[in-house]
Amino acid sequence: MSHSNIATPTVNWQSEMKRIATKHNVIVCWVAVVLNPIWFIADYFTISNYWIIFLKVRLLVTALTLLALVLRKKISTELLLLFPVLGISIQNAFMWSVMDISQLQQHAFAYIALFIGAGMLLLWKPLWSIMVLLVSFLANVLFLKANSALSAQEILINGGMLVATVAIISVVLIHSRYTLTKKEIIARMALAELNKELEIKNNIIVEKNKDITDSINYAKRIQYAMLPHRKDILAAFPNSFVLFMPKDIVSGDFYFFHKNDKSVFIASADCTGHGVPGAFMSMIGSERLTDAVQASSNTSEILSLLNNGIKTSLKQSENENSTWDGMDIAICSVDIVNRIVKYAGANRPLWIIRKGQTEVEEIKATKKAIGGYTEDSQHFDTHEIKLQQGDTFYLFTDGYADTFGGEKSKKVTTKRFKQLLIDIQSMTMKEQAKHLDGFIENWKAGIEQVDDILVIGIRL
Numbered sequence: 204m205s206h207s208n209i210a211t212p213t214v215n216w217q218s219e220m221k222r223i224a225t226k227h228n229v230i231v232c233w234v235a236v237v238l239n240p241i242w243f244i245a246d247y248f249t250i251s252n253y254w255i256i257f258l259k260v261r262l263l264v265t266a267l268t269l270l271a272l273v274l275r276k277k278i279s280t281e282l283l284l285l286f287p288v289l290g291i292s293i294q295n296a297f298m299w300s301v302m303d304i305s306q307l308q309q310h311a312f313a314y315i316a317l318f319i320g321a322g323m324l325l326l327w328k329p330l331w332s333i334m335v336l337l338v339s340f341l342a343n344v345l346f347l348k349a350n351s352a353l354s355a356q357e358i359l360i361n362g363g364m365l366v367a368t369v370a371i372i373s374v375v376l377i378h379s380r381y382t383l384t385k386k387e388i389i390a391r392m393a394l395a396e397l398n399k400e401l402e403i404k405n406n407i408i409v410e411k412n413k414d415i416t417d418s419i420n421y422a423k424r425i426q427y428a429m430l431p432h433r434k435d436i437l438a439a440f441p442n443s444f445v446l447f448m449p450k451d452i453v454s455g456d457f458y459f460f461h462k463n464d465k466s467v468f469i470a471s472a473d474c475t476g477h478g479v480p481g482a483f484m485s486m487i488g489s490e491r492l493t494d495a496v497q498a499s500s501n502t503s504e505i506l507s508l509l510n511n512g513i514k515t516s517l518k519q520s521e522n523e524n525s526t527w528d529g530m531d532i533a534i535c536s537v538d539i540v541n542r543i544v545k546y547a548g549a550n551r552p553l554w555i556i557r558k559g560q561t562e563v564e565e566i567k568a569t570k571k572a573i574g575g576y577t578e579d580s581q582h583f584d585t586h587e588i589k590l591q592q593g594d595t596f597y598l599f600t601d602g603y604a605d606t607f608g609g610e611k612s613k614k615v616t617t618k619r620f621k622q623l624l625i626d627i628q629s630m631t632m633k634e635q636a637k638h639l640d641g642f643i644e645n646w647k648a649g650i651e652q653v654d655d656i657l658v659i660g661i662r663l
Contacts, residue, residue, distance in 0.1 A: 213602075215338060215384065223388070224280045232286070232287050234324075236269055242267050253516065260294050264286075267368075280611050288325065288396045292338065296314065296345075298310065299346065299351075300347045301350050302351075303353075315369045318370045321373050321377065322377055329377065332374040333374060341547045356585070402575070419452045422453050422571070428455060436460050442661070443662065444636035447657055448475070448643070448658075449484050450654055450655045451478040456481075456657040459493075463500070465500065466498055468535070470534035470598065471657050474488055477655050487513065490517060502536050502587040514577075528574065529574030531600070532548065532549050532551055533553055537661075547567055547568075547569070552565050552595070553565070553586070553588075554621070556596075556625060557590075558595075561619045562625070563625065566588065592663060593663075594663055597624060597658065600654075600658035602655050603639075603656050603657075604620045606646060609646055639658060
């Protein structure tokens with residue numbers, strides 16, 4: 204951001220300067236109204252033969268200052284201040300003219316106090332300070348010439364030179380204060396304008412963010428509508444759960460369910476990315492998986508058909524500019540009556556914990572993804588597993604094991620995930636889902652979730 208933007212605000216800095224100056228100058232006037240008459244006490248002890256005349260002069264200046272305060276809305280702020288400052292200056296000039304050397308020396312400090320106070324409190328253009336200084340000098344010359352028997356040398360060495368020096372310094376101080384105040388006002392008002400611009404832009408961003416979030420939330424409704432109904436899964440597998448925790452509003456993970464006369468198909472899939480891009484992939488993947496299951500009941504052929512379907516949908520075989528996204532997936536065809544599971548996987552394993560056992564039996568997946576750089580002719584192995592009543596198997600994406608947290612902000616890890624599943628085998632599947640959910644939330648402990656989470660557990 205350039206300094207020129209700050210130095211030249213479109214707002215009227217003069218109006219703000221006038222407001223501040225008026226506030227300060229009114230305070231100065233009231234200080235003069237209160238203190239100037241009180242100083243007659245010093246006059247009484249310093250030059251007793253003139254104190255009544257001095258009191259009358261002080262009261263006259265005070266009255267004129269009060270009049271200026273009454274009329275302050277009709278006169279300029281400079282004219283308001285001119286009454287006490289110039290009045291007291293002329294008043295002091297007259298008082299000097301009737302003093303002897305000792306009295307002059309004592310009163311010099313009062314004169315100096317006047318100029319120091321002016322330097323600290325006055326807020327007006329330097330021209331007014333110079334005018335007051337010149338009028339004060341002229342008044343001193345005239346009164347001293349008319350009333351004083353002292354020579355110019357005696358006056359200068361007994362306070363005159365010191366007062367003149369302080370008066371000049373006070374003019375410089377007033378000029379510096381005015382300049383600094385002007386710069387501060389310009390900078391502050393420019394900053395206020397910039398803040399206003401930022402607020403407008405921020406409101407635009409908030410509104411756009413709301414629009415985008417609303418759109419994504421609606422997309423979530425569409426994505427969730429395409430996911431299987433949990434009640435259908437529970438109808439086929441009463442002892443089961445689906446733990447589905449998207450990283451963002453929409454998810455790159457999805458679960459799949461299909462039932463025909465012979466088998467029940469269940470799958471967990473992890474598409475490239477998460478959020479909106481992952482959600483697009485998940486919807487394409489879900490559609491192509493539905494086509495594949497309708498075309499074949501063999502889990503190996505299903506993944507081969509899915510692989511070709513994804514590559515065709517994303518035109519991955521046509522040119523190098525195509526997207527090379529894909530997915531990892533584990534799919535099972537379950538013969539519920541005979542408790543036979545036929546599993547095939549692309550980079551995602553099947554875990555089995557048999558009833559009464561304390562170890563995880565892992566069926567490894569084919570080390571190839573669906574789509575992307577995988578060949579069209581890629582074969583995916585099918586594994587047939589005979590289970591017994593009470594055995595439990597799990598399909599899952601990598602999100603749960605890769606979640607960061609714990610005391611050292613590390614991943615859950617596959618090893619810890621396996622042990623966690625072993626530890627909860629005495630629980631019902633509903634209790635397992637609740638426990639896994641609570642564990643991962645406590646594990647994260649405020650750390651942002653890095654990936655979508657999907658865990659499917661089925662006990663036969």
